[in-house]
Amino acid sequence: MHVRFWGTRGSLPKPGPDTLRFGGNTSCVEVGTAAGTLIVIDGGTGLHALGQEIVKVGKPRNGHLLISHTHWDHIQGIPFFAPFFMADSHWHIFAPKGFGSTIEETLAGxxxxxxxxxxLDQMRARITFTELVEGEFEIADVRIRTQYLNHTALTLGFRLEADGAALVYASDHEPYAAGLAGGNEPLTGKDLAHAEFAKDADLLIHDGQFTADEYDCRIGWGHSPLPYAAAVARTAHVTRLALTHHDPLRTDAELVRLVGxxxxxxxxxxxxxxxxAAAEGEVIELG
Ligand SMILES: [Zn+2]
Ligand SMILES: [Zn+2]
Known part of the structure; x- marks a missing residue:
């Protein structure tokens, strides 16, 4: 299983000299298996470059897009995704089942x-939609589990298992118990269940938008302080933790310092x- 980051910025695209290293595009991760299954997690602005790559190198034109939730930074690349304009491609979009409109209506909006x-209905690809709740399903050779995160919108985390490896994506999540922000207290209750969702994963991609101090003033915004993300990884016995959803105000230099x-x-x-810190363009092999 390979993982490639196409967008690691949270909330707002932030191109410029201060974000060259970790990237300015919003959330988008490519996952590919040895058998050739292509799964994309989130369709932020990073999806544009992935679409260009698919067209350029003739990778499979069919794929699967898992959307964690429909905040702009997770869907804004969709109208600019070149494979959606190709008549001979088929894409399957999965997203959390909402309370009001369907995922198709929200993306059309x-x-x-x-x-x-x-x-949306003028795009030439065949696009099909599946609405998700918590549970398990399969896409070709990939076993997928979903679990709700603690965010301001209904948001799912994804656990993908294939090729003998496990990857967990949990962006746009904050501690259920704000007292866990410092990362020193043992996780309990729903925070422990959150860590168990990531248990023994080879790679955990987790929200790490804030420092603990920043989080104190941003409780309820739906994003994690770095020490909490590390505590989740530790509790889950994860070996590799990729912090993502970098704050738009975070420079490369600050990110290097904070992760250090x-x-x-x-x-x-x-x-x-x-x-x-997850960096746009970075490729990781798992398993
Ligand atoms: Zn976001
Ligand atoms: Zn969000």
């Missing part, structure tokens, strides 16, 4: 004429051997 010149601090503060005996 951001493509109304006031916002975009092409309607987090590595140093990891307690002895921790299973977490590698903590890093």
């Amino acid at each position: 951001q493509m109304q004429y006031a916002y975009f010149p092409v309607r 601090q987090q590595r140093l503060s990891e307690p002895q005996g921790s299973t977490v051997k590698d903590i890093f």
Whole structure:
């Protein structure tokens, strides 16, 4: 199983000299298996470059897009995804089942004429939709589990298992118990269940938008302080933790410093051997 980050920024695209290293595009992760299954997690602005790559190198034109939730930074790349304009491709979109509109209606909403010149139903690819709740299902050779996260919108985390490896994606999540922000207290209750969802994963991609101090002033915004993300990884016996959903105000230099601090503060005996900030363009092989 390979993982490639196409967008690691949270909330708002942030191109510029201060974000060259970790990237300015919003949430998008490509997952590919040895058998050739293509699964994309989230369709932020990073999806545009992935679409260009698919067209350029002639990778499979069929794929699967898992959307964690429909905040802009997770869907804004969809109208610009080149494979959706190709008549001979088939894409299957999965997203949490909402309370009001369907996922198709919500995605069509951001493509109304006031916002975009092409309607969703005018895109030439065959696009099918499945609405998700918590549970398990399979896409070809990939076993997938979903679990709700603690965010301001109904949001799912994804656990993907294939090729003898497990990957967990949990972006746009904050501690259920705000007292866990410092990362020193043992996880309990729903925070423990959150960690168990990631149990023994080869890679945990987790929200790490804030420092613990920043989080104090942003409780309820739906994003995690770095020490909490590390505590989740440690509790889950994960070896590699990729922090993502970088704050739009976070420069590359600040991110290097914060991740370095987090590595140093990891307690002895921790299973977490590698903590890093997810970087646009980075490829990781698992299994
Ligand atoms: Zn987000
Ligand atoms: Zn969000």
